[in-house]
Amino acid sequence: MIGPEGILGIVGHPVAHSLSPALHNWALAGNGLPKAYFRWDIRPERLVDFVAAVRTLGIKGVSVTIPHKVEMMDLVDEVTDEARAVGAVNTLFWKDDALVGGNTDVFGFLAPLKLGGRMPTSALVLGVGGAARAVVFGLRREGAEVLVAGRDRRRAEKFARMTGTRAVDWQERGQVQAQLLVNATPLGMSGAQEAMSPWPCGLVGFEAVYDLVYNPVQTVLLNQARAEGRVVFSGLDMFVHQAQAQFRLWTGREFGEDQARVFLHGLLARMTRP
Template sequence: MITSKTRLVGLLGHPVQHSQSPIMHNAAFAEKQLNFAYAAFDVEPDRLADAIAGIRALGLRGVNVTIPHKVAIMPLLDEIDPLAKRIGAVNTVVNDNGRLIGYNTDGMGYVRSLVEETKLDVQKQVVTLLGAGGAARAVAFTLAEQGVKEIRIINRSRDRAALLAEHLGEIVPTSVVEPGDASSAIADATLLINTTSIGMFPHVDEIPVPVEWLHPGLIVSDLIYNPLETKLLKQARLIGAKPHSGVGMFVNQGALAFELWTGEPAPSETMRNIVLQQLQKTN
């Protein structure tokens, strides 16, 4: 029951109606018996500053931030966590007594999920990354700081890939892969990560790279979580590669946000189960 003592948190994005975040977080608050409530707010880009003023005026404890606001929100905040600053995007805001602090839990949520589910040694990985957008930046910077051997970037826009490679290159050897070299950049990689939307519902028959480029020595990771098994992951599984879906990243980035807001350990298993239940209804 929402009372005058309930602490409010939420999601800022556009659109947000299909988000699994409200049901996931509200289940977590109930599990921990915390007097918090989570709601999704559809905020058009030209109203973002108003929404941030609303967080301050209404005393929300914090928000998650999704497309298209992850970059635009940064100058509206009082402080940016160093990792979020390096990534260049914020996905979680904490209201600390009126001071709004921006974090990025995407990258750590991803790495936590990857290690838990595949048992890999991060520092032994040669990574080939598909995409160079916001999700790619979060994943790549976190993997770089965790000490992977090398990162290779395949992206339609070479300029965006080159900019990301330049920044990552200060931490770990990084290169931009030309279209003609894409196959060989996967052939001797140990970890292939799709950060693009190719294969996302409803375009479930699409795949970001040809099946013949995959090999059994790969861990194939797809940030997409709807469908639960993308065509890329299905083909990886069929050839003997190890698949890793985006559900774990979604749950873990939410769990890290939960911990920032509440100061309590997140009930990650409850969060995962409720998301899987919802996704299985639509898959």
């Protein structure tokens, strides 16, 4: 029987689509750990009660996804420097008796670029939501000059002021040239937006393209980038690396990056099979 100290999980609303339970339970089994990872669909108005339950039960660790990443900052005992700088928490873990909010999205985003030797000096980030926060923070920390574009001009300008970047008009994004193009919008995601691309023209001027969408793995944007000879990075790469960092925090163990990618590719293939 698994006690509270063996319980992990993800909290969000909704969370039925999340691949985190499958990946973490695969990693737990592979390490022979007597733990289990669950999903908790919690509405925003019940988040305070959920965190109280985490404290009371001593639940080992929690992944935090939309729409709770910002509000969670005010519900923990401590916030890591990185999470505070990004303005979002995606991981809960214990440090002694303190419940800590951390952020592994920055590590997850940067790791594939570093491993591939493709850390850019300039980038255009499409999207100005929570995912874009981690992307912009990570790129600027590594010294890159970052431009941002969002479909809502006013929101994009506010985001740019907040992150120390410069906003370009969404309709003019195709005129921008930079080493790296990052899609941090849901355009291309499985479902109603799968056939859509956030990019309106050719990719001249970009050396690499990074699409944070991971379902489907091969998005319209990444297919275009490959066809035009660009280096590509999938959202699945970021997902695996940020999960590795969480798993390490909770268990002190590792899981194989390549094996995890193979597992997830197989899982996604089964999910999309008619």
